[in-house]
Amino acid sequence: MIDVTLLGTGGMMPLPGRFLTSLYVRTNGRAVLIDAGEGTQTAIRTASLRFKCIDAILITHYHADHVSGLPGLFLTIGNEGRTEPIHLYGPSGLARVISAFLTIIGELPYDLIFHELPGEETRFECANLSVTAVPADHGMPCFFYHLSLSRPGKFDPARARQNGVPLPLWAQLQKGEAVGGFSPSDVLGPARRGLSLLYATDTRPVDRIALYGKEADLMILEGMFGEEEKKARAIETHHMTMQEAARLAEHAGAKELWLTHYSPATPHPEEFEETIKAVFENTVVSVDGQTKTLQFDS
Template structure:
């Protein structure tokens, strides 16, 4: 299963009741996050998942409300006792940005491994428990949406194991470890598994106009977390000018992608009552809800 938490829902600046947009994903006790604006550590502390087990941080783009909290977070992760490498993924120029930020957090007890994205880089990138895909979107600066998949292997096929002559006493070990040696020959789990089964996935997009490539990128995702900077359709010209989305545009993407659920996030500071415009999105995609600070959901494999 996969735990997903929306740490904050604000765009541009943190507010007393609204932290900046960020997402946490937890699988088997390991964690990844997307974006880390000013004050993100506060809402993380309130969530209570800890800091030490964060294995990867993905950055959508280099505007301050999505990255300015990173130096402090890295120091906190270091103070938690982490020594294992931590990976940071982001657009090209990430190395330059991190170099500048490291001037105020120069001594970390763990190494940083940086991955700068480009259009030729294949999906997914596998780090720890996370299968991370990226998709370029349309903002004022280079920006990426992210998708995290938790694949599910096929069922153990007892007939295949029997046909291979593997004794039953080795079946459990083969399932857990992935390989086993028997009578001088190595057997791997793919030799005894059926077809892969349906997994679970979450897709996260902020700071973009609605582009067609997001439809295929978020296809059949269990949870689509998407920006709704403006609720009122009358703000469309402003959304186009600033390269953001309306509630209705996010809902249309969710509907066309076949997503199971949509959470709206990245609200404008001027949008004090986003609930007023929720029906606009729900008219297009019924299973839409407003993001809330530390809204959490556990995605489980579908029943067979």
């Protein structure tokens, strides 16, 4: 399973009662954080989540509302006792941006490992998840992220016997561990449907968002503007309207859509809920602390 917590829902600047958009994703006790604007560590505490288990931070781009919370977050993670490295992923310029932050926080008790992403689709593994970073359309280097958790096939004793696997090795192989010259595929049936989620803010509604979000268990997309008449402004600033986000989720065949990254000029995004649900019924106009556990199919 994957535990998902939307720490904040604001864009541009935090507001009273609304933290900046950031996502905390946890599976098997390890966590990934996507973006960390001002106040993110406060949002993590508010949600009663752990700092020490954050193994990786994925950065969409380097606007302040997505990275300005990193210095304090780094310090707090260290104060919580972490000594293992943290992996940082982001567009070109990552080392320069983070190094600038480090000048004001000094030495950390853990290493930061930089992974500067090229301007193309990039796949990698972190914190028990498979991640794909895909270029967004924000008028500057920016990525959206697809995260997935695979699910192995069921144990097949007939297959194990057919492949000559000794009985004492079955348990380890069933857990996914290679042993005695045998691999888990020697005892497992076909892989089952896993879990996936997609996170995209600060972008125009490009087709590849729907492509990578195909049949996702959860899509989290920005809804910067609720009024469709502000579409021209969305185009100018390389953002999305709520309606555009809903159409992407509909096109992708996603199970559920969470809207986030609301403009400060939209204090009550829930006012647009009825309009958005007319486009994609299973839409949630998210609030800070929105949480969900994605479960494997039975």
